[in-house]
Structures are given as structure tokens and as C-alpha cells.
Amino acid sequence: MPTNEIRNRTAEATKYVGNTPFAEEDGSERAETIKRVQEPQHRPKVSIKGVNAWFGSKQALKNINLEIEENTATAFMGPSGCGKTTLIRCLNRMHEMTPGAKAKGQVILDGIDIYDKSIDPVIIKRRIGMVFQKPNPFPTMSIFDNVAAGLKLNGVKDKKLIREIVEESLDGAGLWGEVKNELDKPGMSLSGGQQQRLCIARALAMQPEILLMDEPTSALDPIASSKIEDLVHKLKEDLTIIIVTHNMQQAARVADRAAFMYLGELIEYGFTKQIFQNPEQELTEKFVSGKFG
Amino acid sequence: MSGNTGKQPTRFHRKEVQKMMVKNARKAKLIDKIVSIFAILCVILAVIPLSSILFEVIKDGIAAISWDFLTGKPSAIGRAGGGIGPAIQGTLIVVGLATMIGAPIGILTGIYLSEFAGGGSFPNGVRFFNEVMTGLPSVVMGIVGYILIVINIGSFSVWAGAFSLSIIMIPIVSRVTEETIKIVPNSIREAGFALGIPKWKIILFITFKSAVSGILTGVVLAIARIAGETAPLIMTILGTSLFFTGFNSPVDALPLRIWRLSSQPYESAQEQAWGAALILIMMVLILSVALRLLAQRRGLAVKAEI
Numbered sequence: 001m002p003t004n005e006i007r008n009r010t011a012e013a014t015k016y017v018g019n020t021p022f023a024e025e026d027g028s029e030r031a032e033t034i035k036r037v038q039e040p041q042h043r044p045k046v047s048i049k050g051v052n053a054w055f056g057s058k059q060a061l062k063n064i065n066l067e068i069e070e071n072t073a074t075a076f077m078g079p080s081g082c083g084k085t086t087l088i089r090c091l092n093r094m095h096e097m098t099p100g101a102k103a104k105g106q107v108i109l110d111g112i113d114i115y116d117k118s119i120d121p122v123i124i125k126r127r128i129g130m131v132f133q134k135p136n137p138f139p140t141m142s143i144f145d146n147v148a149a150g151l152k153l154n155g156v157k158d159k160k161l162i163r164e165i166v167e168e169s170l171d172g173a174g175l176w177g178e179v180k181n182e183l184d185k186p187g188m189s190l191s192g193g194q195q196q197r198l199c200i201a202r203a204l205a206m207q208p209e210i211l212l213m214d215e216p217t218s219a220l221d222p223i224a225s226s227k228i229e230d231l232v233h234k235l236k237e238d239l240t241i242i243i244v245t246h247n248m249q250q251a252a253r254v255a256d257r258a259a260f261m262y263l264g265e266l267i268e269y270g271f272t273k274q275i276f277q278n279p280e281q282e283l284t285e286k287f288v289s290g291k292f293g
Numbered sequence: 294m295s296g297n298t299g300k301q302p303t304r305f306h307r308k309e310v311q312k313m314m315v316k317n318a319r320k321a322k323l324i325d326k327i328v329s330i331f332a333i334l335c336v337i338l339a340v341i342p343l344s345s346i347l348f349e350v351i352k353d354g355i356a357a358i359s360w361d362f363l364t365g366k367p368s369a370i371g372r373a374g375g376g377i378g379p380a381i382q383g384t385l386i387v388v389g390l391a392t393m394i395g396a397p398i399g400i401l402t403g404i405y406l407s408e409f410a411g412g413g414s415f416p417n418g419v420r421f422f423n424e425v426m427t428g429l430p431s432v433v434m435g436i437v438g439y440i441l442i443v444i445n446i447g448s449f450s451v452w453a454g455a456f457s458l459s460i461i462m463i464p465i466v467s468r469v470t471e472e473t474i475k476i477v478p479n480s481i482r483e484a485g486f487a488l489g490i491p492k493w494k495i496i497l498f499i500t501f502k503s504a505v506s507g508i509l510t511g512v513v514l515a516i517a518r519i520a521g522e523t524a525p526l527i528m529t530i531l532g533t534s535l536f537f538t539g540f541n542s543p544v545d546a547l548p549l550r551i552w553r554l555s556s557q558p559y560e561s562a563q564e565q566a567w568g569a570a571l572i573l574i575m576m577v578l579i580l581s582v583a584l585r586l587l588a589q590r591r592g593l594a595v596k597a598e599i
């Protein structure tokens with residue numbers, strides 16, 4: 001998928017909507033060079049620094065710190081209710097939209113804190129795609145419009161470009177072959193697994209740099225699940241993936257790194273292999289060996 | 294991974310539970326039957342008066358209907374012939390105008406209450422006000438229209454009638470809109486927010502669109518309700534035997550005409566009253582079927598531009 005090219009063109013097309021909260025810091029070429037030499041080779045795509053989150057007075061996340069590298073897949077694991085969903089919802093400022101919920105801390109995306117006052121929480125979501133636990137296609141829209149909605153409603157008017165992106169996104173989500181002849185049908189007419197892939201395509205159409213996936217396969221059968229896992233492998237080439245999963249085999253299969261959370265705290269974070277084979281924390285060891293969770 | 298921590302039940306109570314459930318099932322079946330018979334009886338009870346009214350209206354009114362009846366002006370009292378043309382025209386104008394004022398305000402109020410307001414004291418005040426308004430006798434709206442507009446303009450007028458009817462309409466539409474939009478699952482809204490779509494566009498193109506057929510039903514109900522109002526019209530548009538002459542002048546309306554005709558002692562007037570009632574019923578019926586079809590069409594044509 002020539003995603004980068006399309007991303008550039010989309011950025012071009014959405015420019016006038018004010019989609020540039022991250023305008024390049026203007027600096028001379030020399031400054032750029034100095035920066036490149038001085039900084040570590042792999043600048044983290046996302047750094048989560050001291051994130052705390054609450055629902056009313058109940059604290060759901062306690063001082064989370066971790067860094068996520070570009071073009072990797074990271075799995076968030078942990079027992080039910082430990083705060084995985086809350087954490088990824090903090091990464092695109094979705095958490096604070098729940099009535100009574102608030103978040104504190106920094107989430108630094110490409111060097112800029114998305115919780116900074118100058119950042120518009122609406123616009124930041126255009127760079128970060130999200131796939132929810134339950135498929136949630138737009139009920140009144142066709143398959144085509146479901147995928148195109150993000151572009152159209154954000155002011156992209158170029159019909160030809162939209163067509164192209166819809167096709168590529170559906171293809172990217174592994175759904176194109178199944179729906180290419182029925183793009184006008186309602187999105188709701190698809191099966192659960194197809195709907196989930198439709199939602200992935202809808203997120204991909206926005207040309208996101210990061211894709212947050214909240215247990216995307218929890219409602220799917222093994223075949224549909226493995227399709228989505230293959231997808232994660234493929235998508236990693238173009239973007240950074242953060243995936244919440246209950247399924248440890250899945251985490252082992254798809255993730256480069258894994259984070260284990262417990263009761264709102266980050267217990268351990270490291271290479272997936274290390275987390276599974278040689279965890280440092282006893283709690284992690286217990287969890288990955290299935291002793292609780 | 295998540296079920297392992299729960300304790301295994303130490304003992305199964307399968308036998309006891311099943312026995313109880315079987316016993317209960319027999320009883321449940323009987324109750325089921327009684328309830329459904331009762332429900333059918335209630336339906337019949339409700340349908341009898343409704344259908345007999347409809348039957349009566351058709352039987353007594355159909356003979357009156359002719360082209361002249363539909364398009365002509367009323368004849369002088371006591372004379373046979375004449376029609377209800379001005380009344381049909383007036384109802385279309387007054388109800389149409391009231392809908393153009395009342396439906397948008399009602400829909401916007403409903404959207405505000407469901408999507409922006411939450412449960413603060415102002416929105417709750419609006420909700421309470423709505424409820425009170427729905428409960429007020431419609432003649433009160435007539436008086437309001439009379440005081441605010443008729444007295445100020447110095448004449449009974451289309452505006453005053455449309456104003457009064459729209460005040461009846463607003464709380465109904467706002468209520469239905471709020472309830473229907475609230476039913477749209479939150480996950481749909483979140484999907485929109487996650488795409489970085491501005492809130493007003495989500496409301497307009499996603500939430501509202503999902504709720505539109507329910508809202509249309511509400512609007513039709515409200516139109517049906519105001520199309521049959523008589524009391525507020527007496528105090529606002531007065532009624533006349535002339536066709537529409539301007540928005541600041543009196544105009545006729547079907548309920549008024551029905552009332553006038555039926556209070557005359559002449560047979561032909563009585564028959565015409567039934568005929569006018571039949572026309573009013575048909576108008577409401579056609580409107581609701583047409584809007585229903587439109588909503589369905591829209592629902593199916595998901596290709597429609599966003």
C-alpha cells in the first residue's frame with residue numbers, strides 16, 4: 001500500500017480544515033542535522049509520561065510510564081478491569097469524553113504533548129485511529145460511506161481520491177474481496193467479523209499514524225481473528241499499532257513488545273519474548289503462566 | 294483468561310432448580326394465555342370505537358364529496374351546495390406554517406436536550422416546561438395567540454393561528470426528538486469522535502440521521518394533533534368563507550368549518566360536516582403514509598450524500 005503517498009495527499013487535502021496542529025517546527029537544515037545526530041536513532045513515536053486517570057473519584061490508572069517505538073505492535077495485557085481500555089482511551093483523548101472522567105499526565109506524540117492546552121482534542125484524533133471492542137459501523141451508511149465518512153466529514157472533497165482510499169483501506173483491512181461488489185449495501189448487513197474489519201478500514205482511511213485496537217478479536221471466531229492478526233503484521237509497516245488483548249497467545253503472535261497491567265498500574269513492559277519467557281516480576285510470571293487473570 | 298478466578302460451584306442444584314422451573318412453566322403458560330387473551334380484548338375494545346367512528350364518517354360523509362365540494366366556497370347558511378375549498382386551503386396554510394415554525398424549533402430543542410444539555414437545572418427546567426405545555430388545554434395557546442398577535446395586529450390572522458399551533462407542536466416534537474436521539478447507541482457517537490469529526494457534524498450526519506425516522510413519526514403525530522385543533526383557531530384565525538387573502542387576515546380551517554357546519558340544523562350542512570371530517574382524516578392519513586415512505590426511502594438509500 002503506498003500509504004505514505006496517500007497520507008501526504010490527504011494532508012494536502014485537509015490542510016484548510018486546520019489539520020496542522022503539528023506544523024513542522026521551522027528550523028534551518030543545520031539544526032535538523034544537529035538534532036538527527038544528537039538524538040537517539042529511534043525516537044519514540046509515543047511516550048506516555050506519568051499518566052493518571054480517574055472515573056469520578058475512582059482512580060483507574062496510576063502513574064503509567066512507557067515509550068512506544070514507531071512501526072511496532074505493542075500489546076497491553078492484564079486481567080479484566082485493570083485499565084487497558086482506559087489507557088488506550090487516554091492516548092487519543094477519548095477518556096475525558098466519558099462524563100465524570102479525567103486524565104492527567106503527558107502523552108507525547110512525535111515530540112508534542114497531546115494534552116497540551118494548545119492542542120485541539122478533536123483534531124488529534126485524526127492522526128490516531130481507534131478500533132473498538134465491539135464493531136460499531138455507522139448504522140445508516142453504506143459500506144462505502146462507512147469507510148469514506150472520516151474523510152468526507154473532515155472536509156475531503158476529492159471524489160476520486162476518496163474512492164481510491166476507500167478501496168485501499170478495505171483492501172488493507174482484508175475486506176475488499178468480500179465486499180467489492182456490494183459497496184452500496186448497508187454496513188450493518190455484514191457479519192460481525194466483517195463489520196470489525198469494516199471498522200478497521202474506516203480507521204485506516206484516515207491515514208492514521210497510530211492505530212489503537214481494543215480487543216479487536218474478542219467477538220470473532222478463530223479464522224476471523226487470525227485474519228486480523230495477519231493484518232496487524234502487515235499494517236505495522238505503515239503505522240504504529242497498540243493492541244489490547246485478553247488472549248496471551250495472540251499477544252505473543254502479534255506484538256513486538258508487551259505491557260502487563262494490574263489494578264491500574266503498569267507492572268512490566270518489555271520485548272514480548274522476554275515478558276513471556278523471562279519476566280522480571282512475579283506478578284507477570286503468574287499472569288503469563290495462566291495462574292490468574 | 295478471565296474466568297479462572299471464580300470459585301467452582303461446590304454443588305449443583307440442578308434437580309431442585311429444574312423441578313421448580315417445570316412447576317413454574319405450567320403456571321407461566323397459563324398466565325401467558327390469560328394475559329394474551331386480555332390484551333386481545335383490550336385491542337378489540339380500542340378498535341371498536343375507532344373503526345366505528347371511521348365507518349360513520351365514511352358512510353355519512355362520502356356522499357358529500359364532489360369536485361365542487363372540495364374546491365368551492367361555502368354557500369349561505371341554509372342553502373344547499375357550496376364547498377369547503379377555503380377550509381382545506383386554510384388548513385394547509387396554517388398547519389404548514391405552524392410546522393415550518395414548530396418542527397425545527399422542536400427538533401433543535403430535542404437535540405439540545407439530548408446531546409448538549411445533560412441533567413443540569415436549566416435543561417431540566419426546559420423538560421419540565423415542555424411537560425407542562427403538553428398538558429395545557431389547547432385553548433390556552435389560542436388565548437396566547439390572541440393576546441400576543443391578534444390584538445397587536447388588530448386582526449385575526451394566519452400568523453396568530455400558526456403561532457398558536459406551533460406552540461402546541463414544539464413540546465411534542467422536542468420530547469420525541471430527545472427520546473429518539475437518546476436511543477442511538479453511544480458507541481456510534483464514539484466511532485465518530487474517534488475519527489476526529491467535529492461534534493456538530495456527528496450530530497447532524499450520524500446521530501440525527503440514525504434517529505430521523507423516529508423523529509419524523511413524532512412530527513407526523515404532532516401535525517395530526519394540530520390539524521384537528523379547533524379551540525385555538527377560533528381565537529386566532531376566526532374562520533371565514535373566503536379563500537386566503539393574506540397572512541394578516543382571517544382564514545378558514547377544516548376543524549372550524551366542521552364545527553360551523555355541524556352546528557347548523559340543515560341536513561345538507563350536516564352531510565357536509567361529515568364530508569369535511571372525512572377530508573381531514575384523509576389528509577392526515579396521506580401525510581403520515583407519505584412521510585413514512587419518504588423515511589423508508591431515505592433509510593434504504595444509504596448512498597445519499599453525506
Ligand SMILES: Nc1ncnc2c1ncn2[C@@H]1O[C@H](COP(=O)(O)OP(=O)(O)OP(=O)(O)O)[C@@H](O)[C@H]1O
Nearest residue numbers: 055058060078079080081082083084085086087098
Ligand atoms: N465508564 C466508567 N465509569 C466508571 N468506572 C469505569 C468506567 N469504565 C471503566 N471503569 C473502571 O475503571 C477500571 C478500568 O476499566 P477498563 O475498562 O480500563 O478495564 P479493562 O482493563 O479494559 O478491562 P476489560 O479487560 O474487562 O475490558 C475498572 O475498575 C472499571 O470498573
Ligand SMILES: [Mg+2]
Nearest residue numbers: 084085086214
Ligand atoms: Mg477493556
